[in-house]
Every structure is written in structure tokens, then in C-alpha cells.
Amino acid sequence: MLISKDSPAGAASPFAPILAAASHVILGKDHELRLAAACLLAGGHLLIEDLPGLGKTTLAHTLARLLGLQFARVQFTADLLPADVTGVSIFERRHEPGTSEFRFLPGPIFTQVLLADEINRATPKTQSALLEAMAEGQVSVDGESRALPQPFFVIATQNPASQIGTFALPESQLDRFLIRLTLGYPDRQAERALLAGDGGRQRSETLTPLIEPAQLLAWQAEVRQVHASEPLIDYLQALLAASRQAAAWRHGLSPRAGLALLAAARAWAWLSGRNMVLPDDVQAVFIAVAQHRLLSTSNGQPASSSEIASLLSSVAIP
Amino acid sequence: MRRWFKRSALPPPALSRSEPPWLFAVALATTLPHAFTQPFWLTAWAGLCWVWALILWRNDRRLPARWLLLPLALAGALAIRIEFGSFFGREPGVAVLVLFMALKLLEMRQRRDAVVVIMLGYFLLLTHYFEAQDIPTALWMLFALWLVSAALLRLHAGALAVRPVLAQSARLLAQALPLMLIFYLFFPRIPGPLWGLPQDAFSARTGLSESMAPGSIGQLVQNDAIAFRVRFDGPVPPKNRLYWRGPVLTAFDGQRWQSGPVTGGKPVIDAAGEDIAYEMTLEAHGQRWLLALDAPRQLPADARADARLTVLLARPLESRQRFRLSAALDYRFNEEETATSRALNLALPAGFNPRTVALAETWRNTRTPEQIVAAALTHFRTEAFYYTLQPPLLGRDSVDEFLFVSRRGFCEHYAAAFVVLMRAAGIPARVVTGYQGGEINPHDGFLVVRQSDAHAWAEVWLAGRGWVRVDPTAAVAPERIERGLASALPAGEPLPFFMRASNDWLRPLLQRWEALNNAWQQQVLGYDQLRQQALLQRLGLPGGWQTLAWLLAGLSTLGLVLLTTLLLYQKRRTPPEIRLLQHALRRTGVHCAPAESPLALAARLARENPETAQRLAPVIESFVLVRYAPDGREHLATLRAAVAALGRRRTP
Numbered sequence: 001m002l003i004s005k006d007s008p009a010g011a012a013s014p015f016a017p018i019l020a021a022a023s024h025v026i027l028g029k030d031h032e033l034r035l036a037a038a039c040l041l042a043g044g045h046l047l048i049e050d051l052p053g054l055g056k057t058t059l060a061h062t063l064a065r066l067l068g069l070q071f072a073r074v075q076f077t078a079d080l081l082p083a084d085v086t087g088v089s090i091f092e093r094r095h096e097p098g099t100s101e102f103r104f105l106p107g108p109i110f111t112q113v114l115l116a117d118e119i120n121r122a123t124p125k126t127q128s129a130l131l132e133a134m135a136e137g138q139v140s141v142d143g144e145s146r147a148l149p150q151p152f153f154v155i156a157t158q159n160p161a162s163q164i165g166t167f168a169l170p171e172s173q174l175d176r177f178l179i180r181l182t183l184g185y186p187d188r189q190a191e192r193a194l195l196a197g198d199g200g201r202q203r204s205e206t207l208t209p210l211i212e213p214a215q216l217l218a219w220q221a222e223v224r225q226v227h228a229s230e231p232l233i234d235y236l237q238a239l240l241a242a243s244r245q246a247a248a249w250r251h252g253l254s255p256r257a258g259l260a261l262l263a264a265a266r267a268w269a270w271l272s273g274r275n276m277v278l279p280d281d282v283q284a285v286f287i288a289v290a291q292h293r294l295l296s297t298s299n300g301q302p303a304s305s306s307e308i309a310s311l312l313s314s315v316a317i318p
Numbered sequence: 319m320r321r322w323f324k325r326s327a328l329p330p331p332a333l334s335r336s337e338p339p340w341l342f343a344v345a346l347a348t349t350l351p352h353a354f355t356q357p358f359w360l361t362a363w364a365g366l367c368w369v370w371a372l373i374l375w376r377n378d379r380r381l382p383a384r385w386l387l388l389p390l391a392l393a394g395a396l397a398i399r400i401e402f403g404s405f406f407g408r409e410p411g412v413a414v415l416v417l418f419m420a421l422k423l424l425e426m427r428q429r430r431d432a433v434v435v436i437m438l439g440y441f442l443l444l445t446h447y448f449e450a451q452d453i454p455t456a457l458w459m460l461f462a463l464w465l466v467s468a469a470l471l472r473l474h475a476g477a478l479a480v481r482p483v484l485a486q487s488a489r490l491l492a493q494a495l496p497l498m499l500i501f502y503l504f505f506p507r508i509p510g511p512l513w514g515l516p517q518d519a520f521s522a523r524t525g526l527s528e529s530m531a532p533g534s535i536g537q538l539v540q541n542d543a544i545a546f547r548v549r550f551d552g553p554v555p556p557k558n559r560l561y562w563r564g565p566v567l568t569a570f571d572g573q574r575w576q577s578g579p580v581t582g583g584k585p586v587i588d589a590a591g592e593d594i595a596y597e598m599t600l601e602a603h604g605q606r607w608l609l610a611l612d613a614p615r616q617l618p619a620d621a622r623a624d625a626r627l628t629v630l631l632a633r634p635l636e637s638r639q640r641f642r643l644s645a646a647l648d649y650r651f652n653e654e655e656t657a658t659s660r661a662l663n664l665a666l667p668a669g670f671n672p673r674t675v676a677l678a679e680t681w682r683n684t685r686t687p688e689q690i691v692a693a694a695l696t697h698f699r700t701e702a703f704y705y706t707l708q709p710p711l712l713g714r715d716s717v718d719e720f721l722f723v724s725r726r727g728f729c730e731h732y733a734a735a736f737v738v739l740m741r742a743a744g745i746p747a748r749v750v751t752g753y754q755g756g757e758i759n760p761h762d763g764f765l766v767v768r769q770s771d772a773h774a775w776a777e778v779w780l781a782g783r784g785w786v787r788v789d790p791t792a793a794v795a796p797e798r799i800e801r802g803l804a805s806a807l808p809a810g811e812p813l814p815f816f817m818r819a820s821n822d823w824l825r826p827l828l829q830r831w832e833a834l835n836n837a838w839q840q841q842v843l844g845y846d847q848l849r850q851q852a853l854l855q856r857l858g859l860p861g862g863w864q865t866l867a868w869l870l871a872g873l874s875t876l877g878l879v880l881l882t883t884l885l886l887y888q889k890r891r892t893p894p895e896i897r898l899l900q901h902a903l904r905r906t907g908v909h910c911a912p913a914e915s916p917l918a919l920a921a922r923l924a925r926e927n928p929e930t931a932q933r934l935a936p937v938i939e940s941f942v943l944v945r946y947a948p949d950g951r952e953h954l955a956t957l958r959a960a961v962a963a964l965g966r967r968r969t970p
Contacts, residue, residue, distance in 0.1 A: 227948040231893075247336055247479040276946045279915040316912030 013273045015041070015219065018066050018210050025062045025203045026055055028190025032181050035288050036063060036155075038267035040216075041223045044178020044260065045134050045154040047292065052159060054183045060115040060155040067216055068209030069112035070149065076122040078165060082129035085109050086139045087146075104141065109133055112149050112213065116156040120166040130154070131173050151216055171251075171295065178260050179285070180292040180302075219270075226266040227276040234318040235279050236262060239286065242315045248307055249294040257293045264289050279317045286312055331429045338375045338426055340469040341435045342368065345423055347462035348442040349416050355449050357401055360413055363394060367420035374424075382424055391421055412445045432473050439466040453838050464491060496877065504869045507847040525603035526564045526751050530575040530774060532716055535751070536707050536728040539803065541769040544601060545753060546609055547836055548765040551595040557755050558799045559647050561775065561787065562609040562767060564752035566626040568662055572670040573716065575734060575749050581659045582625035587613050588653065588784075589646030599640045599840065606630045609752055609767075611645035612787065618642060625659070626748075627651060627785075640844060653784040655746070663746035663779065671717040671738060678742030687780050690743045691788060694736055698793040701725065703732075705795035705806055729798070732790040733774040746779040750787070755802055760826075761833035770803060895944040895957055902937045902961045906930050916942050936960040 015037060022033050036059060039046045048056045057073065064071035074085060087107030093100045108114065109130070116130060133139050134154050138147045156177065158169070174180075186194060228236075236258060244252025253261075262277075264285040269277045287308050294303040345368060353361040374381060394417045395405075402410035419442065422435050443459055443466065468487035472478065475486075525545065526538070546562075569578030593615045600608065608621060608629040618641045623629050629643075666675070681690045704726045712719045717738045720731050727735075733749050740747035754773035756765040775789040792799045798806035851861045859865050889897070903910055908930060910919050916938045923931035940957040944950045 227946070229946045229948075229950060231945050245479055245482045276948060278917060278942060278946050280917045283915060283918075313911070313913045317915055 013271050015271055019271075021066055021207065021210065022059075022062050025207065026059055027193050028186045029055070029059075029183060032183055033059070034268075034271060035179055035181055035285065038264055038271055038285060039179040040067075040151075040153055041220055041270060042178060042260075042263040042267040043151070043220050044263065045156070045176065047156050047158065047174070047177035047180040048183060049158045049160050049180060049292075050183050054185065056155070056157045056183065057115060057117070059183070060113060062207065063153075063155075064113035065207040066210050067113075068211060068213055069151070069153070069216075071113045071115070072108040072111035073115040073117060074108045075117045076119050076126070078121055078123065080122045080126050082126050083107065083141075085126060085130055086133065086141055089142050102142075104144075104146070106146075107139075109139060110146075110148060112151055112153065114152075114154045116154055118159055119156040120158045120168055122167065124167050124170075127167065127169065127173065130156075131176050135176055151213060151220065171293075174292045175254065175256055177292065178264060179288045181288060223263075223267045223270045226269050226274070228262060228266065229276065231318055232277050232279065232282070233262075235315075236265075236282060238315050238318060239282070239311075242311055243290065243294060246311060248297060249303055250297055250300070251295070253290060253293055257290065261286065261289045283312055333426055333429055333432055335375075335378070337432055337473065338371075338423075340465075340472050341423065341426060341432055342372055342375075344435060344439040344462075344466050344469045345419050347458075347465045348439040349419055351446050351449070351455065351458060352412060352416055352442075356409070356413055356416065359397065359401075360416060363397075364416055364420035367424055371423035371426070381427065384425075387421060387424060390424075391417070394421070408448055412442075412448070415442055415445065429473065432469075436466055436470050436473065439469070451843055452835060456838075460491075464488060467491065497874075500870065500873045500877075502845070503850075503853065504866050504873065506863045506866045507845070507850045525605065525769065526607075526772060528565050528567075528577045528605075530567055530730055530734070530749060530751060531573060532709070532712055532720075532727070532731055532734070535730045535772050535774050536709070538772045539707065539728070539770045543769050544832070545603075545767050545769050545771070546598055546600040548599075548611075548756065548767065549597050549763065550765070551597075554758060554765060555594060555647060557802070558792075560755050560765075561612040561750075561773075561789075562753040562756075563612045563614070563627060563629075563750060564607055564609050566628055566777070567749040567751065568626075570665070570667060570734075570738070572667040572714070578662060580625050581662060582652075582656050585623055585625055585627045586652050586654070587615065587627075587646065588650040589613070589615060590648040591646065593644040593646055595642070595644040597640060597642050599638060599836075599844070600635060602635050602637050602639075604634050604636060606632075606634050608641060608643070610643055612752075613646050613649045613651055614643060615646050616642070616644035638839065638843070640840075640846075650783065651785040652779070653782065655779055655784070660746045660779065663748050664741050664744065666738065666741050671715045671742075673715075673718045673722055674735070674738055675742040677721075678739050682743045687743075687745050687778070690740070690745060691778060691780075691786075694739050694743075695788070695790060695793045698732065698736075698790050703727075703794045705791070705798065707807060729791040730774040732794060733776045736776045736788065736790040740776070740778050748777050750775050750777050754789075754799065757802070759829050759833050759836070761830050762836055764833070764836055766832065893945075895941055895954060898957055898961045899937065899941045902934065902964055905964055906934055908934065916945075933964060937964060 019030070019033055019037060023030055026033055036046055040063065048059070050056055060073075061071060063069075074080070085107050086109055087105050089102045089104045091100065092103045119127060119130070133148060134152075137150075137152055138145050140146075185191070239261070240253050240255075240258050243249065246252070261282065265277045265281040268281040268285050269275075272281070274281075287305055290303070290308055291305065292302050294308070295301065296303055296307075349364060371381075373379075395414070398410050398413045398417065399405060402413065404410055405414060415438065419435065419438050422431065422438065425431055426435070439462070443462055446455055446459055449455070464484070464487050467490060468483050471487055471490075472483045475483065527534070565577060567575035567577055569576040594611070595616070596611065598608070598610075608618075608631065610617075610623075610629040613627060614623055614629050617623060617629055621629050621631050621641070678690075681693055685693065702725055705728070706726050707728055709720075709727045709731060710724045712724070717735045720727050721735050721739075730749075737747040737749050751772070751774045753767050753771045754775070755771050756767040758764070759766050773791070775787060775791065777785045777787055779785050789799060795806040850866075854861050854865055859869070899916075908919075908923065914922070920931060920935065920938045923934060937957065937960045940953050940960050943953040944957050947953065
């Protein structure tokens with residue numbers, strides 16, 4: 001049954017219990033949680049742009065724990081070096097002669113969920129080391145490629161309020177994040193519950209894994225199999241074309257953005273328990289996928305949600 | 319009652335920041351060509367407004383307040399009133415429109431203002447055809463039309479980039495092309511202007527006039543504008559026989575030659591040899607006469623030849639027009655002439671030019687009229703006469719001074735002096751003005767006659783032979799008649815640009831351009847009532863406006879039918895599930911926005927109208943399956959059944 005009003009969104013998918021558990025920690029942010037889950041299931045990386053203290057770390061931590069994934073956090077600073085992220089080879093001296101050798105000490109990137117906090121504080125060199133690892137799924141140190149664990153999921157955060165002494169991510173790097181989110185302030189009720197102690201960081205420590213990492217990989221494979229029909233691809237293309245014709249933005253959406261949109265829509269459909277993508281899925285993820293990829297013509301800032309919403313409402317579903 | 323006067327609570331839709339550049343372009347494209355014709359102050363005034371508005375927009379500044387614009391508008395209107403003396407008429411009308419357009423740019427606050435600018439732009443497009451209907455104007459107007467339509471599209475299509483808007487505008491114009499062609503070909507052509515144009519619609523034009531004083535033709539010759547074009551049916555006659563007859567001047571007051579009274583009945587022409595048929599495209603000169611090749615035989619239906627063989631139209635020629643004529647090169651004209659007419663052509667003002675009169679008196683009694691004519695021509699040929707465009711100024715006895723003192727003159731001097739000599743010797747004579755010669759444009763074979771070919775010659779009446787043309791200029795400067803003005807004049811004369819020999823390299827280019835212009839005039843602008851009728855005949859249709867009305871209606875209907883078929887065909891190509899859904903939505907009276915997904919529609923209906931939502935639920939569900947599920951086609955039958963069930967369960 002497609003038209004089901006009473007069941008909460010995502011109830012039909014096997015991921016539902018995880019989302020339900022997470023929503024007890026991250027209060028009142030069901031839509032954002034679901035977008036984060038879709039990003040994870042589509043095998044993409046997540047960029048969260050928000051002020052400090054709004055639960056970015058908690059979100060990353062909660063997802064990692066519930067999915068039984070390793071979790072690491074790197075606070076990016078201006079003096080952080082690429083090796084601080086990827087790891088370094090050291091020469092280990094042993095007592096027995098001839099056994100001394102270089103040993104690779106893996107950096108914090110060798111984890112399954114990496115929280116890259118305030119990524120725009122680091123220098124472009126360090127940023128690109130991380131972003132390359134994100135794109136390739138491996139790290140090259142001393143001429144040796146080392147595969148990262150699977151699944152590998154980066155949640156990077158940016159603080160839009162203080163831009164002094166930061167290196168804004170260039171457009172090409174922004175494109176590597178599948179979805180960009182802003183959490184925003186919790187609503188009154190959620191905040192009250194949070195203050196009452198129902199949720200938050202402490203609560204996330206008590207969570208127990210609900211699945212094995214292998215299960216997540218299997219789900220990701222399922223998501224890739226969700227059917228996208230011809231009319232749906234038509235709709236997707238119409239959206240891409242409209243973004244390229246609009247005067248409000250410097251450039252339209254790239255083909256990579258189109259792939260990202262389809263992947264995110266597939267994950268969203270899968271989360272709704274469907275094996276086919278509907279225009280609704282595309283519309284649901286469109287703002288989160290497109291917003292950081294469209295830069296306004298007038299000030300070079302990411303497009304506003306209302307501009308993107310008006311683009312959505314101007315493109316007819318074929 | 320106060321409610322009626324309450325302001326609308328809805329805020330007027332504001333103009334977005336990206337709109338004004340389009341409107342600046344519209345204003346520029348539609349008013350710029352007027353800069354060539356309107357007064358300079360208006361161009362400067364409009365340009366200042368334009369630049370001011372542009373700067374305000376660029377710097378995102380507030381537009382000037384209304385109290386400032388009102389005096390500006392009033393001052394501009396007052397200046398127009400002073401310049402033209404009226405608000406009515408073509409030129410002040412256009413000036414007012416340009417003024418409005420410039421001011422409106424300083425008042426662009428709402429979408430309404432943008433619409434005004436665009437509509438004003440469309441209207442201004444039309445006004446350019448008052449000035450010229452040539453190829454550059456047509457091309458520019460096409461460009462401007464494209465821009466204005468693009469601006470209109472942009473205003474309504476929202477935030478689109480420049481390129482798609484321009485492309486869409488071009489597509490629209492291309493789509494309108496067939497309709498334009500149908501109307502061009504079959505809209506009833508009306509001889510003369512379609513609606514009454516104001517008095518000043520036709521401004522003063524260069525050309526011959528009904529009087530001649532020393533120097534007047536010399537002045538006209540400075541102009542190389544085209545007077546008329548001729549295409550001969552047969553070979554072109556030799557240049558020295560191409561005398562294009564204009565006004566004939568008989569009354570002389572000692573200084574000026576005037577038309578004088580016309581006496582006598584129909585002219586009698588006794589022609590030898592075959593008539594030469596030709597077609598003449600005469601530029602508008604605001605006069606009644608045609609410049610017919612001497613001597614005219616066959617005349618257009620609405621023209622007649624007066625007693626002096628000047629071909630006259632019923633009314634002044636106010637637009638370029640084509641005429642079919644024929645001429646006899648060997649002819650005798652009025653072998654019989656009335657006594658009054660002879661007396662008129664013998665009259666000389668008393669007390670003028672005594673030396674000339676005395677010279678003629680010496681010939682009068684000793685020679686026959688033919689000998690007198692020969693003697694006068696010999697006089698011009700043997701004495702040191704000099705053919706020039708820059709003759710010295712002449713005093714009271716102008717002919718005396720010319721014949722015996724200065725001996726420098728242009729064709730009108732020679733013609734006038736010759737006629738005075740003849741009259742004094744007792745031979746009826748008169749001055750004929752017109753054009754002589756012309757030049758073949760090698761690119762289209764038309765003979766082009768310019769103002770610089772203007773000429774004056776003499777006509778004498780000899781008993782038994784009638785009126786005989788005598789060209790004294792030919793005696794002084796035979797090259798003028800044989801080869802044209804440029805070769806007859808000595809170097810250094812102020813010739814018009816087009817005629818200078820040094821322009822040989824430029825000449826072919828100019829000729830090519832003129833041939834192109836001529837083709838445009840003949841083929842495109844020259845499509846008149848007659849040619850429309852001819853086209854109908856060629857199509858095997860009866861002439862008359864009824865046919866045209868039927869054709870217009872028929873072709874438009876045909877176009878509509880074609881369009882409908884195309885739409886129906888496209889509809890046929892729309893997938894069946896969409897047609898089924900549309901059918902179901904129509905049946906339940908539900909409206910669905912283009913960007914509304916089926917599930918969103920279902921959710922909305924569930925909120926707004928649960929009963930309909932329940933009825934439509936199976937339709938929408940199976941529609942979604944057909945369209946998006948992996949095995950979509952298999953659900954088509956379910957969808958059909960669901961839509962059919964909708965009809966059965968319809969409440970009575």
C-alpha cells in the first residue's frame with residue numbers, strides 16, 4: 001500500500017528500528033535523521049553546517065553506535081597536517097638486529113564513521129587529503145595504498161557563523177558530499193525533553209548496536225537495486241535542466257550531482273519500504289542534495305532553500 | 319461607500335532586480351533609430367534619462383520621487399510643443415512616445431511598469447516605418463521585435479537565464495512567420511495609406527519644382543538621391559535620347575521662369591516607329607507630374623497629359639509608386655498650335671535684356687526660323703561659353719550678362735538664354751525641365767535616374783514641324799548629353815559624391831547595394847493591390863476582397879486545424895496511464911499542479927476532501943505502479959479497471 005497516511009514515514013523499511021532508536025537520542029529531528037540515514041545507505045558522505053551545540057557530534061555518535069560501527073572524531077584546526085588524519089610511518093627500532101623496520105601507525109581516518117569537526121578550519125592540503133580518502137575509499141601513505149574499512153562514512157561539520165581564519169571548501173570539494181544538512185534549533189517540546197534528560201549525548205553512550213556492519217553493506221546493495229523508471233529519469237533530467245537554465249545560480253547541477261540525486265532518492269525510497277523511486281523521493285532529498293552545489297549569482301553563497309523550493313515547484317513531473 | 323475607494327490590500331507585484339536590464343535594452347532598441355531624425359535635444363534628454371536610470375539600477379539606489387518626475391515630464395512636453403508647434407502629427411507624436419519611454423525607465427517599480435515599457439516598445443517599433451521602409455530598418459526592427467518579445471517572455475517566465483529567453487523568443491517569432499506570410503500575401507491591399515496620416519506625414523522632398531531661376535537646377539544636381547528607376551521592356555535607347563519630361567515653364571518675369579497658364583486642348587502626337595514600353599518606379603516627390611520619356615504615348619490609367627505634354631496624376635505622389643508607360647522617340651507634337659498659345663510662348667517682360675533682344679532682332683528679318691535656331695546654337699558653340707556648376711551671380715538683365723559678359727553657366731542658363739533669344743526673334747519657345755540620361759545598374763539592369771541628372775532644355779514651335787526639342791547645353795557641352803554630367807564638367811567642380819570619377823572603386827559596391835534596395839522595393843514593398851490581384855489570378859482565383867477574406871479565413875482555419883492535429887497527435891503519444899489519470903481527475907473535478915507528485919496529490923486530497931481521496935486512491939495507486947514500478951506495464955489493466963470503476967460509482 002503506497003498511500004498510507006497513518007504509518008510514520010519509514011516504518012516499512014528494516015531500518016525503521018534504528019531510526020526509532022536514534023530519534024530517542026536526537027529529539028525532534030526525524031527528517032534530518034532520515035536524510036542522514038539515506039546518505040549513509042546511498043554510500044555518500046554527509047556535511048552538516050551548523051552552529052556549535054546543536055547535536056552534530058551526537059548525531060554521528062548515535063548512528064555509529066546503533067549500526068555497530070567504529071567511531072572516530074578529528075577536530076580540524078589550522079595546524080592539522082594530512083598525516084594527522086591519514087596516519088604516519090615510524091621507524092621502529094628493535095633489539096634484535098635486522099628486525100627494525102618502518103611501521104605504519106594508522107590515523108583516525110581508519111575508522112568506519114569519522115566525524116570531521118569544523119573541516120573548514122584546516123588548510124586546503126589537509127582538507128584535500130581527507131576528501132580524497134572520501135572519494136577513493138583508500139589512503140596513500142609512503143607510496144602505499146591502504147584501503148579504508150567498509151563501510152566508510154564521513155560526517156563533516158562546518159560552522160557558518162565564524163568564518164575568520166577558515167578555508168571555505170571549494171565548489172569541487174563540496175560536490176563530494178552527497179547531502180548537506182542543517183540541524184537547527186530543536187523545537188520547544190524537544191528541547192524541553194532534552195532538558196529533562198531524555199536524550200542527548202549521555203543517552204547515546206548507553207545505546208547498543210542493533211545490527212552488524214555487514215548488514216549495513218547488504219542494505220546498501222539493496223538500495224542500489226531500487227528501480228528508477230524511465231519517467232522518473234525524465235523528471236530528474238528536467239530538474240537538472242531547469243537548474244542549468246535558471247538565472248539565479250552561477251552554474252547548474254553537474255552530472256555528478258544528478259547521480260547523487262538519484263542515489264539519495266533511491267535510499268529515501270528504500271527507507272520508505274519501496275523498491276521503486278517516486279518523484280516524491282526526489283523532491284524529498286532535492287534541497288539537501290542540491291543546495292550546497294548551487295551558488296547564487298549575486299553573492300556566491302549557497303542557494304537559499306526557498307529558491308530551490310521554487311525551482312521544484314516550477315518543474316512539471318513528466 | 320468608503321469601501322469602494324479603499325486601496326487594494328494586495329501589494330502590487332514588485333519588479334525583481336534582474337528585470338531592468340531587459341527593459342533598458344528594449345528602450346534602447348526601440349528608440350535609438352529615431353535619434354537620426356528627431357531633434358538633438360530630445361536624443362540628449364532621452365539618453366540622460368536612460369543613463370540615469372542605468373546608474374540608479376547598478377548602484378541599487380532608489381528611483382527619483384514622483385514629484386520630481388512630473389515637472390520633468392511637463393518640461394519635456396512643453397519643449398515638444400515649442401519645437402513642433404503641436405502635439406498632433408507624426409513627428410511630435412513620435413517625440414512624445416520617446417519622451418514617455420525615457421521617463422518610464424525612471425519609474426520602474428512594479429511589474430505593471432515593466433509591462434508599460436514593453437507595450438510602448440512594441441508601439442515604437444511601428445513608428446520607425448514612418449521614416450524609412452528600407453532593408454536596414456526592417457532588419458533592425460526584426461532585431462528589436464526579438465528583444466522586446468524576449469523581455470516580455472522574461473517578465474512572465476520568471477528567473478530564466480538570458481540565453482533560453484532569447485532562444486524562446488526567436489522560436490516564437492519563427493512560429494509566427496507563416497501567419498505573417500499569409501497576411502502579407504492575402505491581407506487586402508489598399509491603394510494609398512490604410513488610415514489617414516497627419517498633415518506632416520510627408521515632409522519636404524528634393525526634386526524639380528514649378529519654377530526655375532538661375533542656379534536652381536545647379537543646386538538640385540548636387541544631390542545624388544535617386545529620382546526614379548526605369549526598366550525598359552526592350553533594349554535601352556541611346557543615352558542622348560533619354561529626355562525625361564517634367565514641368566514645362568512658359569512665363570518669364572525677367573528673373574524666374576514659372577509654369578504660367580496652360581492653354582489648348584489635348585496634345586496631338588504624330589509618332590513614327592514603334593513605341594518603347596517601360597516601367598517606371600518613381601520616388602515620392604510630393605508633386606502631381608510624372609517624369610515621362612519624351613514623347614509619352616501610353617499613360618497609366620490615373621494619369622493624363624496636359625496641353626504641354628506634361629503627364630499629370632490626379633493627386634500628388636506621396637509614396638513610391640510604379641507606372642507603366644510607353645514613349646515615341648521620333649514624333650511630331652502639335653503641328654497646329656492656337657494663336658493664344660503661340661502668343662504666350664512669345665511673351666517677354668518689357669525692358670529686360672536689351673542686348674539679347676537686339677541680337678535677336680538682327681536675325682529676325684533676314685532668316686527663316688530654322689536658320690535662327692541654327693544661328694543661336696552656333697553662337698553658343700563658337701563663342702567662349704563655359705559649362706560649370708559654379709556660375710557667377712547674375713544681376714537684373716541676367717540673360718544679357720550671361721550671353722555677353724560671364725558666359726559661364728549651367729543647363730538652366732543655356733535653356734533660359736536660348737528661349738529668350740528665340741522669343742525675341744519671334745519664334746514661340748519655352749523651357750522644359752526634367753531629367754536627362756541615367757545610368758544602368760549592371761546588377762539588376764534598371765536604369766537609375768538621380769537628382770543629379772536634372773536638366774533643363776528648350777522647345778521651339780516651328781510652323782509645319784510643331785514643337786521641336788532643342789538642347790543648347792548639347793551645343794556647349796555635348797559630353798553632358800552623351801556621357802553624363804561628370805564627364806562634361808571640368809575637374810574641381812563640386813559634384814555629388816556618387817558621381818565623382820575618383821569613386822570608381824566604391825561605385826560597384828554602391829551599385830550593388832542600390833540594386834539590392836531596388837529588389838527589396840520592387841519585390842517586397844512593391845507588392846500592391848495590382849500584384850495581389852495578379853497573384854490571385856495565377857492561383858486561378860477570382861479577384862476582389864471577398865476572395866482575400868475567404869483566403870485569410872481559410873488559411874487561418876487550416877493553420878488551426880493543423881495545430882490541433884499536431885496537438886492531438888502529441889496527445890496520442892502521451893502514455894496511456896497519463897491519459898487515464900487525467901481522465902479520472904477530470905471526472906472527479908480534481909486539479910493537479912504540474913509539479914505535484916501523485917502521492918502528494920493523494921495526501922492533499924486526504925486533507926481537503928477525504929471522500930474524493932478515497933474514490934481516487936485506487937486510481938492513483940495503480941497509476942504510480944504503472945509509471946514507476948519495475949514491472950509497470952502489468953498494472954495498466956488494474957489502472958483501467960480503477961478508472962472505469964470510478965465512472966460506475968459516480969453519484970447520480
